[in-house]
Amino acid sequence: MAFLRVEKKQSGTYLRIIESYKKNGKPKHRTLHSLGKVEDYPTNQLEAIAKKLLALSGTILEDIIPESFHEVARYNYGYGLVLKKLWAVYHIDKFIRQVNNKRRLRFDWQDAFKLK
Numbered sequence: 366m367a368f369l370r371v372e373k374k375q376s377g378t379y380l381r382i383i384e385s386y387k388k389n390g391k392p393k394h395r396t397l398h399s400l401g402k403v404e405d406y407p408t409n410q411l412e413a414i415a416k417k418l419l420a421l422s423g424t425i426l427e428d429i430i431p432e433s434f435h436e437v438a439r440y441n442y443g444y445g446l447v448l449k450k451l452w453a454v455y456h457i458d459k460f461i462r463q464v465n466n467k468r469r470l471r472f473d474w475q476d477a478f479k480l481k
Contacts (some may be wrong), residue, residue: 367397377402 372379380400386393403411416426452458 371403377404379403 367382367384370381370383372381379402381396382398382400383394384397386395406414419426419429
C-alpha cells in the first residue's frame with residue numbers, strides 16, 4: 366500500500382510516495398518516488414496534482430466539497446482539554462475548596478477559573 370509522506374526538515378518540507386510492506390513479518394517502508402520540496406511547487410500546481418489523483422480514484426473534488434459547503438463557525442476545544450487535564454493532575458479542585466472554606470467566597474471560583 367502506498368501513501369504520501371510529508372517530511373519537515375531544516376532545508377524545507379519534502380514530499381515522498383512511500384510503500385508499506387512486510388519483511389519477515391515486520392512492517393517496513395520504502396520510498397517509491399521523491400517529489401522534492403513543497404516550496405518548489407506553486408500552489409496551483411499542487412492543487413492540479415491533487416485533483417488528478419482524485420480523478421484517478423474515480424472521485425472529483427466537487428463530490429467531496431460541494432460549492433454550497435461553507436464554514437459556519439470554528440471552535441477550539443484544545444484549551445479546555447488542556448485545562449481539564451491540568452486540573453486533574455494538580456488537584457486544583459482541592460486547592461479551591463480550601464480557599465473557599467478559608468475565605469467564604471460568594472461566587473463559584475472553579476467556574477470562573479474554567480471560564481464556564
